Amino acid sequence: MRRREVGERRAVISGVGQSQVGRRIYRDPLGLTLDACLAAVEHAGLQLSDIDGLATYPGNMNVPPGFSGVGIAEVHDALRLELDWFAGGLELPGQLGSVANAVAAVATGLCDHALCFRTVWEASAQGDAGRASVTMGGGGGGGYRASSFMQWTLPFGAPSAANWIGMMANLHFHRFGTTREQLAWIALNSRRNAEINPTAIYRTPMSLQDYLDVRMISDPLCLYDCDVPADGSTAVVVSRADAAADLRRPPVRIEAVGTALRGRPSWDQFDDLTTMALRDAAAMMWERTDLRPEQVHVAELYDGFSFITLAWLEALGFCAQGEGGPFVEGGERIAREAAGVPGSVALNTHGGQLSAGRLHGYGFLHEACLQLWGEAGERQVRVDGGAPSVGIAAAGGGPLAAAFLLRTD
């Protein structure tokens, strides 16, 4: 098949920003969002008047509590932006699908500088009432009835992606012999990176025994396989590649994007539950570049549940399908120090959502850019004495997935 035009190279990432991040900080989510947006615009060296595009995931919605609450219109109005293009919504290839939207808008000339944001306040929304208070269909006085996809899972006491991903992980364990002792290294690697990330939520050391001893959520996923609800907002600015002269720093270039979903769009009907849609997004991304997995220094891969990261490693070709367990076991091939070592990749260098907090996809893109710019502080990865030059940010699990191949060389 003739390769399509790789139009995403007409867009770059020019700046990133993040608000205060924490557990139950009880701040207005719009306030968090504006902090992140202003930081990203400043970081790019732009003025608010330069911003003519705005994108977000999932848009303004009230359920589940804390999942959003801030949409396009709130930010548009609060900053008095004059927009040529905007888009917010949920039906996208994962959280970073909103950034892919912005890339497409910039690449086609609908706007010059698109501000993208994702805000969560799930920790405050839960408050002290715990997880059960935000479970779909729970505590609603009996009036709720499940429809669409949720009707096929809620009546069976499976309201959480922990259950759905738990079944996928268990199948992977069964089919390929993956073990909890192997999967643990996704969580352990994240924790050791979070220890030196000042904004991470959980920074105390975690041992393999800690992991094995903690309570089970949905077998084989234990508590430490699940990301931690957080409050915080992350923003990135997508700019025209030919606007680089206006920017504060050399941009992070977008080598290739993968947004494919070639199987059925469903958590339980997708053909290969051990790969999920990550398989298709990763395949599409590699179809659009001559770079290969061996050239990637840092990989910031979604970990709403640890198994998703394992599946991304396989889908992206860092190891073969089914070999994710042996690949991560012991943690050497995924350590910060492993960047640039053949057969290795530095993974989730900020601590992922497991330890740094569930910023829901955008945290991975934020971290990939900081690493490529050499601005990651104590946790900065070094390749040949300098910052890494090729990275991946990928987000989503189940039927949702998008991957970005980024470079500065």
Next chain:
Amino acid sequence: MTEQPFRVLPAVTTDNEHFWRGGEHGELRFLRCADCGTWIHPPQPRCPECLSTDVAPQASSGRGRILTYTVNHQPWYPGLDPPYVVAIVELDDQPGLRLTTNIVGVDPDQVDFDQRVHVTFEEYPDRDGSVWLPFFEPDPDVAGTAS
């Protein structure tokens, strides 16, 4: 009748009623294409294989195997106590004809991949009429084995 565990119930419509109320007749019903024989789930108004609109509910065998499962330990809902088994069962009637369900009538430790199972229904009264939730239990002759 003892009090039932809490269940979130589905919104029953003309499109999905055959599935949620087939249990009244002891049948696990799916849409099936009259032109090419394809079983369709979730329900949709055209056959995804041949695009025919001649689709209608039909009783499946109600028999299949456990494609994958998880033992849930998290108390998501007051009144629905863990541990319980959430599974994806693939029906014998067609490769890929599957649904998410619970495996009941067996200790969670005795559930396994590829285990042979059959449907069993539990009636849940609701304001607009009952729904029958389709659970699955291991076939008696091979319970606890990965056949």
